[in-house]
Amino acid sequence: MPVNSVNTNAGALIALQNLNKTNSDLQTVQNRINTGLKVGSAKDNGAAFAIAQSQRSTVSSLDAVKDSLSRATSVVDVASSAGEGVSDLLTQMKEKALAASDTSLDTTSRNALQNDFNSIRDQITKTLTNASFNGINLVDGSKTEITALANADGSSVLTIAGQNLSLGGSIITLASDASFATASSAAALLTTLDSSINSVSASLAKLGTSAKAVDNHAEFVGKLQDSITTGIGNLVDADLAKESAKLQALQTKQQLGIQALSIANQSTSTVLSLFR
Template structure:
């Protein structure tokens, strides 16, 4: 049926053309933007995932920049540490030369003065972006630390974590304003001299002067942390009395670097810094001497004896033990420590041998510090490469989700343009039907 009021063919052609135009507009948008999914209306799920991934990629970009900054800081510290090792080697050479008979120590000291100034210059110059890991003014280097950003992670629950590498600056500081640096004498708040043994020697002395009754406990305050170096040794002899005039055989107890390594591990580097560690080291020394905890026990004080160490001889294998005496207390090693800046061999009484020993210890400590920095350098390099790969993976993942296939889009655009032309032709034909009907009235 043909009608002047309603042209069904034109309506159908117009609807088809409208659909074609909509698809053509969408395809043209894909071709111009390069995105298959450009807004949440296109695909809410994929758009949301891609948006989150873009945000994570930007965060990883910031992490990459932070890693580069951290790497530069480590590189500067390592370079200065390496230069310091060279200067220390030269100072040791000068000290060895000073041992030659008839040598002019005054002239050698002038060379050492220049080397000491060079060390100070190296330490002061080891700064990057306002950070200097080789110098400090900290009362307690044990709390001196920093971090280097190393990673960014999004968890399954949507929360994010920022990873970082902890750097213990107490192991990198060469010169500290309060003392205790790797090239200085120990400060009062750092590692005290081994001869004190954190108050343990005072505890032994108190037993020697005033024997302990069986089952009793003697407490003495823990003074401070201390370092047991190679060659240091604390020895003492115990002679328990069983009562009735009889005595047990003497037992010799020795505490040295191997004892500390056995109790705390080699990673402690001979440092005993807490009461708990001192208890472990002393108990290990007693055990090595063949004594069990039923013979003798060292305790960490509690209650009124907090921050104290205690020694107890229970009523065990010693049976009716009445007294315990400490005999032949001796300390070996423990050369007096001196800072690199304080060494002066110009006087005839200068202890050059001790200076050489101290410089050797400094070389060992600085070498360990440089090794620590080197390991951080290696980790940051690996993390930087991984972060770059991760950013590339995110970029590819985002593209897979939302990028348009330009080959497909261009072909579809050509097809839709052709369909649009055909639709417009069909609409023109449908509209001409009314004109044809007018011929019937002529």
């Protein structure tokens, strides 16, 4: 038989414990709804929070990878544009040399062609000198290669080989002071120009392949970043539909708990009737 006591109201204590539990659960649900997170701190779920933080760091690091790949793309694009320009200039030089190789040409006409040839030749050097992006030039011989970050911890890189298109080099064998004064000397340059044009085309193909590789990896990094972000969401995001249903239930339970506590607090007043 329960003891009637004015000092200890067991019913009120139990009702208060249940109400406090309901209020705590209600606060948790309200926090999840407000933040959209079921794991907003290490206190909510230490293991899930630690994993999420680690993956957030990876996502942030991948931003740096994407920036590095973007810079590499820009460098290669500038180099390719310069290479295409050089190829066009070499073609023009071949046209001038071929025209000058005509033995029926008079000296005045050949001199005019020579001046044009020399001007185009010098333009190649100017083109290569100005083919820089962010201080990096892949076609003037100043860089043999560049690298771009490939993963979040920097342990892997993409390497892009430079293509030295300078006059008198291994790709463009035409000398930097190449010129002609006679039909025979003009004809002698044609083979060198053909070889140089073909070599520049091969170099452009290599730059194009490198550019495609960088673009493909940048696309992969973007997809990887999205996948990791989705995984983080699966760990820490709250199901708002579920939390909304919980909120309604806990609010109702809170009201009932307040009523139960009120009834329990009134129970001790029945003891007074024993002394009337």
